[in-house]
Amino acid sequence: MKQHFTRWLPAIAKTAVAKNAVTKTVAVAKNRRAALSVAGVAVLGGLAVGPVAVAAPVTSGPHAGAKAAIDLATGKKTSTEAVKPGQTTGLDKVPTRADRPAKEKLVPHGVEGAQSRIPLDDAQLDNAKAIVEAAKETGVGERGAVIGVATSLQESKLYNLGHLGANNDHDSEGLFQQRPSSGWGTSEQITDPEYSSKAFFNALKNVGGWHELPLTTAAQTVQVSAYPYAYAQWEEQAADIVQQVW
Numbered sequence: 001m002k003q004h005f006t007r008w009l010p011a012i013a014k015t016a017v018a019k020n021a022v023t024k025t026v027a028v029a030k031n032r033r034a035a036l037s038v039a040g041v042a043v044l045g046g047l048a049v050g051p052v053a054v055a056a057p058v059t060s061g062p063h064a065g066a067k068a069a070i071d072l073a074t075g076k077k078t079s080t081e082a083v084k085p086g087q088t089t090g091l092d093k094v095p096t097r098a099d100r101p102a103k104e105k106l107v108p109h110g111v112e113g114a115q116s117r118i119p120l121d122d123a124q125l126d127n128a129k130a131i132v133e134a135a136k137e138t139g140v141g142e143r144g145a146v147i148g149v150a151t152s153l154q155e156s157k158l159y160n161l162g163h164l165g166a167n168n169d170h171d172s173e174g175l176f177q178q179r180p181s182s183g184w185g186t187s188e189q190i191t192d193p194e195y196s197s198k199a200f201f202n203a204l205k206n207v208g209g210w211h212e213l214p215l216t217t218a219a220q221t222v223q224v225s226a227y228p229y230a231y232a233q234w235e236e237q238a239a240d241i242v243q244q245v246w
Helices: 005-011 019-031 064-073 085-089 122-138 141-156 193-204 215-223 230-245
Strands: none
Touching: 122 141, 122 193, 122 230, 141 193, 141 215, 141 230, 193 215, 215 230
């Protein structure tokens, strides 16, 4: 999370526009299947540095969920208010499955420290589903999916962000704020949820014993963030999301 979080207030939630626009964007992203190349992420020495948690521009203003997250991040709200599960994880939008993963698989070591939660809109939930699907396809399983969703919650609040011009952190883009200059792929590739998620998980698999590490350690080894302990706060919500959409 950026120290100066307010700088992305004018440029938030490109994906939270009219529902038809969101549906169209998701359909385009799903149809785009770039061949995954992790030439720059096969080793951990050249991974993204200091990704930024920002959001993309809209013509109207932030949706209610994003505004609540901004208020909390900027100190306008000093305490975490109780949030209904449907608001927090999109449970009202996804049918419950009897074979969902057990919490012990999702959070095998317990959560670290105070936990944060934000409401999710349809675009964020679609991006979470893309991350979970990539976790299945790359073989990192339920635990890897939790790490991926938690990382994206920290980096982009589960928004697929384009380049924000003067507000951008270097050349960071997409769900994981990956950087072309650090070898993650082209701008078009890292703003494809499928590609960016698989790139993240393929890098995660190069972290020795990643599945036994605390979430924040595993995520930080891949992301090399300036705020290495920020990922831990999203573990509980990430587990709830993965359990519901798996």
